[in-house]
Amino acid sequence: MGKARQSVSAEAYGTWNQKKAYTPPVIAKTDEQKDRLKKTLLKSFMFSALEPKDMEIITMAMKECNFAEGLKVITEGEDGDFLFVIESGALNCTKNIGGEDKVVKTVNTGDVFGELALLYNCPRAATVVAKEASVCWQLDRESFNHIVKDAAVARRNKYDQFLQSVTLISSIDAYERSQIADALVPEVYNKGDTIVNQDEPGDKFYIIEEGSLYANKGDKRVMDYKVGDYFGELALLKNQPRACSIIVESDTCKVLSMTRNSFNKMLGPLQGLLSRQVMNYA
Numbered sequence: 001m002g003k004a005r006q007s008v009s010a011e012a013y014g015t016w017n018q019k020k021a022y023t024p025p026v027i028a029k030t031d032e033q034k035d036r037l038k039k040t041l042l043k044s045f046m047f048s049a050l051e052p053k054d055m056e057i058i059t060m061a062m063k064e065c066n067f068a069e070g071l072k073v074i075t076e077g078e079d080g081d082f083l084f085v086i087e088s089g090a091l092n093c094t095k096n097i098g099g100e101d102k103v104v105k106t107v108n109t110g111d112v113f114g115e116l117a118l119l120y121n122c123p124r125a126a127t128v129v130a131k132e133a134s135v136c137w138q139l140d141r142e143s144f145n146h147i148v149k150d151a152a153v154a155r156r157n158k159y160d161q162f163l164q165s166v167t168l169i170s171s172i173d174a175y176e177r178s179q180i181a182d183a184l185v186p187e188v189y190n191k192g193d194t195i196v197n198q199d200e201p202g203d204k205f206y207i208i209e210e211g212s213l214y215a216n217k218g219d220k221r222v223m224d225y226k227v228g229d230y231f232g233e234l235a236l237l238k239n240q241p242r243a244c245s246i247i248v249e250s251d252t253c254k255v256l257s258m259t260r261n262s263f264n265k266m267l268g269p270l271q272g273l274l275s276r277q278v279m280n281y282a
């Protein structure tokens, strides 16, 4: 038996908010399923930052789906009322481009798919087919709208315009850019702070959102950085210690960081470009 349904009244959202009363669905799960689902949600940028209370509602509302290899989960152009988070396996997203089906992305563990129809009330933008047997967790539109949507939209909007101005990312398509926005974590520093220490191991990549910084190799200043520039890629690309220290020059500085995992996954297609830029280093 599942837990008793919880009702979240309209008043809870304030009279200025048009959201209707929402009764979260409760789909019965074993402890083992709950455990797997929680671990999966923690791997997903869209869900990992939820408040514990919201995480509990989402955990109860999600439904396990086991997709056999070759199964079509989503069809481009159709209406959609669910999104999915992947626990294991891999699925191909294809789009019909000029009469031909082209794979535009392969999604796997921790990725979310099917979110666009829910975020923007539009038909499915791609077809999604299980490339191999995959375990996914399905979430309904209403639960997504009430608990996750506002934060997800705000986050994607907040960084989208800025990311379009970052030269490195300008060649990436809008969908990949939205995925990068999901993965970025803001960090704030003050004048004189060292964000990256020479010779130490490194596992993050950074883009500068506000402020100015410089790089020191030993005592020598070797590079200046401004808004839209990036640093920290070398240790990740080459699996080596930090080649320089990066120090904040302006009074304050905001950077957007990305873990090694996200860097590999999302900036993977840019590795050639990043490696060519390395030639410019002193």
Ligand SMILES: Nc1ncnc2c1ncn2[C@@H]1O[C@@H]2COP(=O)(O)O[C@H]2[C@H]1O
Binding pocket: 074, 080, 093, 104, 105, 112, 113, 114, 115, 116, 117, 118, 123, 124, 125, 126, 127, 128, 175, 176
């Ligand atoms: N390049 C892409 N353009 C649009 N959707 C994509 C792309 N790559 C992956 N997808 C996913 O494919 C899903 C199809 O359903 P949705 O449009 O709801 O949400 C879409 C995204 O989650």
